[in-house]
Amino acid sequence: GKNKRIAFADGEDERVLRATQVVLEEGIARPILIGRPAVIEARIERFGLGIQAGRDFEVINPEDDPRYRDYVSLFHSLVGRNGVTPDTARTIVRTNTTVIGALAVKRGEADGLICGLQGRFIKHVRDIRSIIGLQPGISDASALSMLIMPRGAFFLADTYVNQNPSADELVSIALQARDHLKRFNIEARVALLSYSNFGSRDGDSAFKMREVYAKLKVAAPDLIVEGEMQGDLALNQELRERYVPETVLRGEANLLIFPDLDAGNIGYKITQRLAGFEAYGPILQGGDKPYLDLSRGASAKDIMVSGLLALIKARY
Structure with a gap:
């Protein structure tokens, strides 16, 4: 399990940073956080966490990543015929962390994706579906x-x-x-x-x-x-x-x-x-790769458990 890579779309969020520390302490997976390195570092320090970018987890920086052009061209090849121009594709890959995470999974740079702490659920589903795609024979997620x-x-x-x-x-x-x-x-x-x-x-x-x-x-x-x-x-x-x-x-x-x-x-x-039951997920079924979409009210524990769920999916 610990060699599986789980991408977190909301990498700057305090709950994700706390979940990342648990994921690392428990040896659950290798986290990839999507966010600005300076913001992530400042927040880790503010919350007194013992994790460090580079050493403990990888960061994909939406503002400056060497793979940016590759991501844009892959994204445009997938959605270019759905009314997304090359310019729009460039903007989306700079600003939409769910899209960045889905592209990382599509390229095989991550084994699963956890997203959804910001924005509307169904929008995340559509973004991911357009990139990761559905399993053969499945009509919808x-x-x-x-x-x-x-x-x-x-x-x-x-x-x-x-x-x-x-x-x-x-x-x-x-x-x-x-x-x-x-x-x-x-x-x-x-x-x-x-x-x-x-x-x-x-x-x-x-x-x-x-x-x-x-x-x-x-x-x-x-x-x-x-x-x-x-x-x-x-x-x-x-x-x-x-x-x-x-x-x-x-x-x-x-x-x-x-x-x-x-x-x-x-x-x-x-x-x-x-x-007052503990609620986890939802797991999105039907996708060609594992991804989970959290509700905006998710806690660090929810996020960590969701990481486990994505991991279990990625193993099969």
């Missing part, structure tokens, strides 16, 4: 969020990207999420969420989740999956068995698949705040 509570880890998708995914897209999101859980040595127990329990209600969303269930049974016969069902049934075997005594899902589901972005984002945020 999706977001997998993680909640850690005393009784275990729960994963939720899609919490940030796809507004109203089709049944086929939800099948793809569920299978990608299952693969992520495998990387953490966790067997996915999937609940397909709805306002309907096993055909009790009709409506577009309920029909869609029923279709997802049928398609997953064909695409992944060994997958532990149940639905469509309401959230309480997903987490309570006794309630679930009142509807389907023969359910394959035992105990609590640990991977919750939502019918649309409204449900996914609201469900995730409310659970996190009301219950």
Whole structure:
């Protein structure tokens, strides 16, 4: 793990600097910080941290990096036909640290990217997607969020990207999420969420989740999956068995698949705040290389854990 290189787009941020110290102390990875060296050095001194640029981590300086021209020409070759002129490309590669980090990953100079402490989430997703690209056969990125509570880890998708995914897209999101859980040595127990329990209600969303269930049974016969069902049934075997005594899902589901972005984002945020669980991610699924997009409220610990998640992805 310690030879993997994780790029941090917000390299001047105090939380990133504190996370960098932990990453180095624990021997987790080799950090690459994107930011102005003088600002990074001054802040390290101000916060009393024991890390040093060059010795402990690499810096990519947006204002003056020897690779600047190479980065610009790669960026323009990727987005030049999307209305980005060479002049605009030059400006973006000077000022947008997420783009710089994504280009470092694309060029093989970093193994994963962590970004998102500044700016809008979906903008980061678009920037990264246009540079790193998607895995073959994937129609779009999706977001997998993680909640850690005393009784275990729960994963939720899609919490940030796809507004109203089709049944086929939800099948793809569920299978990608299952693969992520495998990387953490966790067997996915999937609940397909709805306002309907096993055909009790009709409506577009309920029909869609029923279709997802049928398609997953064909695409992944060994997958532990149940639905469509309401959230309480997903987490309570006794309630679930009142509807389907023969359910394959035992105990609590640990991977919750939502019918649309409204449900996914609201469900995730409310659970996190009301219950005070530790929330990590989201991991962006579907990208050709590992990247994580943090929320603006992320702490140093969130950032460090996210580094670990990116690393686990980079190893596979």
